[in-house]
Amino acid sequence: MIQINHVSKRFGELEAIKDVTFSVPKGSIYGLLGSNGAGKTTLMKMIAGIYKQDRGSITVDGEPIFENIKQKERLIFLPDALYFFPHTTIRQMADFYRHIYPKWNEKRFYEMKELFPIDINQKIHRMSKGMQRQVAFWLTFSTMPDVLVLDEPLDGLDAVMRQKVKNILFQDVADREMTVIISSHNLFEVEDLCDRIGILHNGSLIIEKELDNLKTNIHKVQVAFHGQPPSTFLQHLDVVYQERRGSVLLCIIRGEEEQISAHIHKYEPILFDLLSLTLEEIFIYELGERGYAIENILV
């Protein structure tokens, strides 16, 4: 369980994170979305115990993370720009991790050689960016983390490798109840991965959603009536968005599918169509409702 409570952080004049609160339950994957400069990296570095928040608290399993060795041993942060000690080989880095992380799993490290076909005696600095990212995942998974904080983790990996990495993530979450926070500026990249998504904009968390009930909970409805729609028609519905296209009324409505259908059928429409939304559409409308345009928030 990761608990972020009214956290703020300032870099001089710049207020990078403004009063952010959310939590990630154990064994779940949380997607942190936002454009460049939204504050994702800053927030993640605070969750990893690198930066210290100016206000608020960040706890992992109830303990503040900053300078907390016990919790940091269970947590791995994988930054968007990777760092390895100069002139080290994979083997040397593995030895280093073995001394640093008590749960280091040498067996798993060797087993994963199959997944990451790289010579372990090669110097990491000579490798391509994509290969370096694979090495980072390899080392990370071998430390058997309970909490994984991944900043733009899939950049630079090819489709096959992405899938491999996602599979291991799923497996670890399922097997060991690993908790994951993953950031991205791309909704599609994490859509199939996350249980929950939060969108960060200019340092504030502007929206937070459970993905499972998100899709079942919001619907696109197209209706048409003879003449004008009845005035009371939309009164008891949670309408997020409406638009007229000729005689057809297009609405985005929150609520259970059966309830919405039952309500609309009472008015005997000549056309009635109920569709589910793509994740992107959901966010477009949800953000629109809060006065944001999605192009400014996600790429």
Next chain:
Amino acid sequence: MPLKTFLFNRGIFSQIVRNVGWVALVYFVGLLFALPIHIFMMTEDENWLMHHQTGRIFDIGSIIQFSLMFTLPVLLAIFLFRYMQVRLSADYIHSLPVKREALFLQHIVAAMIILTVPVAMTAGCLIIMKPLLPVSLYSLKHIAIWFTGTVAMNVLLFSGTVFVGMFTGMSMLQGVFAYVLFFFPAGIFVLLMFNLKYFLHGFAYEYYLSYNIDKIVPFIRALNWESKPIQPIEIYIYIVLAFIFYVLSVWLYKKRHVEAATDAIAFRPLRPVFTYGFTFCVMLVGGAYFGEMQQRITWIIFGYVFASLIGYFIARIILEKTWRVFTHWKAYVQYIGFIAVVSLLFAFDLFGFGKYQPPLNDIERAYFGDHIYYFENDNENGENAFFYERDNVEHIYLFHQQLMKQQKLQTENTKHVVIGYDLKNGKRIVRQYAVPLEVYNQFYKPIFHSLEFKKNHYPILRINDFKNVLQVRIDSNLGGKAVRLRDREEIESFLHILQRQLVDETFDPIAWNREWGAITVTYEKQKGITEETMIKWKKSYHLVDEWLQQRGLLQQARATVEDVSEVKIIKNTKRLKTYEWTDDMIERAEGIVVKDKTKIEQCMQMAGWDERADYIVVTYYKSGYADIQSFTKHFIPPFLN
């Protein structure tokens, strides 16, 4: 968790060794060249070896030794803590489950090993080599001193560099700050002293500068280790300082944000301190530079404004890491406004420094001289420049009162005056002034006429028992003439005359410039210890001339009329310096040739060494030698008028 595992981590430590272990190797090789190899090279050349004094290990290969000592610890600290200054590595290292204290401690331990083991190994080499050397270059004790001194200096410089590294996020600035840290205390002191003298009338900056403040700069101190060996107390101070630096560093490290990497100043509240501190220092340098070069208040103010402007914008450029800082001028205006107010406080002397004089009755003794030296080094060489007699103290006090009223910056034709008081309560007060000569002489006269001054000034007057005098020598400046008095009766008679002459001597600065030669008195101070004291043989000492004449020694002591064939007097219309007159010019020049003995005698009595004088006086001796001297218009023989 046990302390050991808590603070030590094999992974981290081996990473540090992999990262900077090579420094130890470089250091060891460097020391090998500086000492063992160098010594073997010396043994090839016997002269070289013989010239080396025993025990001076720091002098052997000193350039390499001191270069290593002054740079390697600083570089090592920069390398070791580079992980804090680079964003990626700073993030990475601090994401690891290792406490900052543990990280810090392991880096320090690694550094201590790197800074001591090569020195110890070199010391080992020196011990092994010792029996193989043809001469004894050093003892075990010398090696121990060399080892302790080197290690103490290494540790001090290293810890200081680590300490300043906590304040900055840039490795280059860390290096700069490290040297600034060690030069700063002495540097700022000297700068302040130089600048205060422009503001505080009578400020005796030389008194404060003579503290040998450079001792506290470790680099300068180390270079003098062979002439003034390092003391145990200094080693303790270095170790204690290093310890303080470490403790403060850990404390700062824990306060420091990881994101401070690449920032010029790691702690935001310190940024203005840096800006204005830097501006202030550069301003002082500018003021001192123009003050010393031009000595005019307008130039000094220009120096302050100009230098502080440069300093301010350089500080901003470093802080903001951009050239586009010239729009931030408002803070500078505030700064210079503040400085102007402070300067006015000093200029109008609101602290009363320039007007302060202790109550006359509190003064135990007063000092009056043209240099600060004897104020601090009382009684050295039997000189005593302090006055106890109330009359003299009062004279000095009154003169001081007058000096306080004069204008501050006087440059033309002045005399340096230092006035100091030792008060009855043990306090010392000292002031220094540049005084126009006329004012000076006017005041100097009554003091000069006091017996106390003369006793202070002429050690001969302090010889009471003539029996201890072994010899008196009277030497002439010209022609190698000299008289030695060894006969007891002669010595005593002469000294009586001389003492009377000195006591009767009147204040006459122009006449003092004319002298025949010197009188040297050799006396036995204590059993077996002889001392010499010398005074000018002024031409105004007529009693001495008379005495020599009576005893028939004058001819022997100096050139007289009898030795001179003629004197030529040339009007020095162009006011050339005496030495600029060549033989040729003298021959061609029109002038009065004097052959009359009385007139020659007058000429000899009045000729002096004044430069750019009114007349040039050439004395032709019978021996064929010619001597060129001069007259000033205030002091010429009557026949020229």
